[in-house]
Amino acid sequence: MSNSRSQNSRRRFLQDSAAATAALGTLVIPGAVHAGTDEVIKVGLIGSGGRGTGAAIDALHADPQAKLTAIADTFLDRAHDSLSTLKEDDKIGKQVEVSEENIFAGFEGYKKVIDQCDVVILTTPPHFRPLHLAYAIEKGKHCFVEKPIAVDAPGVRSVIETCKVAKQKGLSIVSGLCWRYDSGVRETMRQILEEKAIGDIVAIESSYNTDTLWHRPNQPDWSRMEYQVRNWLYYTWLSGDHINEQAIHSLDKTAWLMGDKSPIRATALGGRQQRTDKKYGHIFDHFTVFYEYDDGKRVYFTCRQQHNCAMHTDERVLGTNGQAEVLRHRLYDAAGKPSWRYKGEKPSMYRVEHEHLFKSIREGNPINDGGYMTNSTMIAIMGRMCAYSGQTLTWDECFNSNVTLGPTEYAWGDIEEPAVAIPGQSAPA
Numbered sequence: 001m002s003n004s005r006s007q008n009s010r011r012r013f014l015q016d017s018a019a020a021t022a023a024l025g026t027l028v029i030p031g032a033v034h035a036g037t038d039e040v041i042k043v044g045l046i047g048s049g050g051r052g053t054g055a056a057i058d059a060l061h062a063d064p065q066a067k068l069t070a071i072a073d074t075f076l077d078r079a080h081d082s083l084s085t086l087k088e089d090d091k092i093g094k095q096v097e098v099s100e101e102n103i104f105a106g107f108e109g110y111k112k113v114i115d116q117c118d119v120v121i122l123t124t125p126p127h128f129r130p131l132h133l134a135y136a137i138e139k140g141k142h143c144f145v146e147k148p149i150a151v152d153a154p155g156v157r158s159v160i161e162t163c164k165v166a167k168q169k170g171l172s173i174v175s176g177l178c179w180r181y182d183s184g185v186r187e188t189m190r191q192i193l194e195e196k197a198i199g200d201i202v203a204i205e206s207s208y209n210t211d212t213l214w215h216r217p218n219q220p221d222w223s224r225m226e227y228q229v230r231n232w233l234y235y236t237w238l239s240g241d242h243i244n245e246q247a248i249h250s251l252d253k254t255a256w257l258m259g260d261k262s263p264i265r266a267t268a269l270g271g272r273q274q275r276t277d278k279k280y281g282h283i284f285d286h287f288t289v290f291y292e293y294d295d296g297k298r299v300y301f302t303c304r305q306q307h308n309c310a311m312h313t314d315e316r317v318l319g320t321n322g323q324a325e326v327l328r329h330r331l332y333d334a335a336g337k338p339s340w341r342y343k344g345e346k347p348s349m350y351r352v353e354h355e356h357l358f359k360s361i362r363e364g365n366p367i368n369d370g371g372y373m374t375n376s377t378m379i380a381i382m383g384r385m386c387a388y389s390g391q392t393l394t395w396d397e398c399f400n401s402n403v404t405l406g407p408t409e410y411a412w413g414d415i416e417e418p419a420v421a422i423p424g425q426s427a428p429a
């Protein structure tokens with residue numbers, strides 16, 4: 001699209017399609033993912049690290065008429081690395097049209113990307129998600145939003161409000177809680193929740209017990225702010241701790257099994273035993289949380305990032321008439337014998353979420369994943385607040401918390417080194 005007339009017509013298509021379809025009733029064209037138009041959709045990437053680069057590849061695969069036209073990352077080296085990977089991709093490389101002036105560094109680059117794109121991929125550390133999402137929706141853009149969507153309760157409440165606005169504007173918000181888009185997990189959930197194949201759920205044993213993750217060694221020219229942002233995993237203000245940043249995938253499945261209700265209360269243990277060096281910031285390396293629901297059901301949850309320990313990630317669902325393993329897509333009868341397993345196709349869930357997003361845009365049938373992505377993030381934050389403080393806390397205490405993590409202004413230079421929380425002494429955060 002080189003002239004302003006064609007740009008106007010493309011933008012009109014993107015803005016009007018939702019309204020027009022709403023007026024006609026929902027127009028669903030089975031199998032027609034790119035139905036009715038070959039208009040270019042301009043995609044912008046904000047946070048061009050590992051996941052952002054992968055998400056951009058998935059987006060461009062999902063819609064052959066989509067083009068990546070702008071990138072923002074706090075660090076230029078990250079933006080250029082990502083761009084090289086994208087351009088070299090055999091399949092989608094030709095859809096990458098990011099000119100030098102559309103590569104933005106620093107903390108404000110997100111605005112420039114959002115201003116000029118139709119769809120935005122938000123894949124920075126989660127601290128920035130509420131701010132970036134609010135701006136994208138204010139500017140009328142469809143969004144792919146990586147998990148988790150915040151690191152504290154005020155952030156979650158902000159995203160809830162933003163998602164309401166997105167609904168009013170007919171904008172799609174697709175969440176990176178990718179198991180919701182996995183065919184095997186979806187069918188296993190259907191067996192449990194709709195077919196009642198294991199009876200009523202009594203309790204869930206959930207775990208995300210895994211190995212340690214990457215660390216980026218300090219460099220002489222880095223300020224402390226740069227060190228923290230580059231090593232964002234290890235700072236609660238940036239990641240929300242690993243219960244929020246990584247194990248949210250498991251907590252999201254427990255929430256799905258519980259009908260996406262919020263627990264009423266939680267009690268948690270946690271600490272750090274292996275990852276005690278200061279270079280690992282101040283996050284914990286293990287958590288155990290008991291979540292209580294208003295109907296008496298319970299979720300017993302553990303997550304661990306420790307090396308050389310048993311690794312296990314799954315939800316074992318205990319029912320009145322059997323059990324299920326969600327990630328393994330298996331059911332067992334009351335005697336413990338295998339009774340069902342998923343044998344269908346398993347397309348990449350990462351690709352599927354983008355296919356849904358672009359289909360929703362082209363058909364004017366917006367998706368809004370705001371409900372579960374905010375509830376599941378808050379469940380993870382609640383577990384952390386209970387573990388850091390050592391207190392049993394109610395949902396209302398956590399959800400209504402006004403503790404905001406991180407600086408209010410972002411600038412390179414010195415920044416406080418947060419202390420490791422001590423249960424029994426630290427306030428819920």
Ligand SMILES: NC(=O)c1ccc[n+]([C@@H]2O[C@H](COP(=O)([O-])OP(=O)(O)OC[C@H]3O[C@@H](n4cnc5c(N)ncnc54)[C@H](O)[C@@H]3O)[C@@H](O)[C@H]2O)c1
Nearest residue numbers: 047048049050051052073074078123124126128146147176
């Ligand atoms: N759904 C999944 O399976 C999955 C997998 C991996 C990561 N993630 C999520 O994706 C997000 C990114 O994770 P990652 O593994 O790609 O991390 P990463 O460190 O590889 O990438 C994050 C990028 O964001 C940049 N960044 C930091 N602050 C920024 C800001 N204010 N503006 C612009 N850019 C900024 C960093 O420089 C970095 O390049 C996280 O929320 C993570 O939880 C999801």
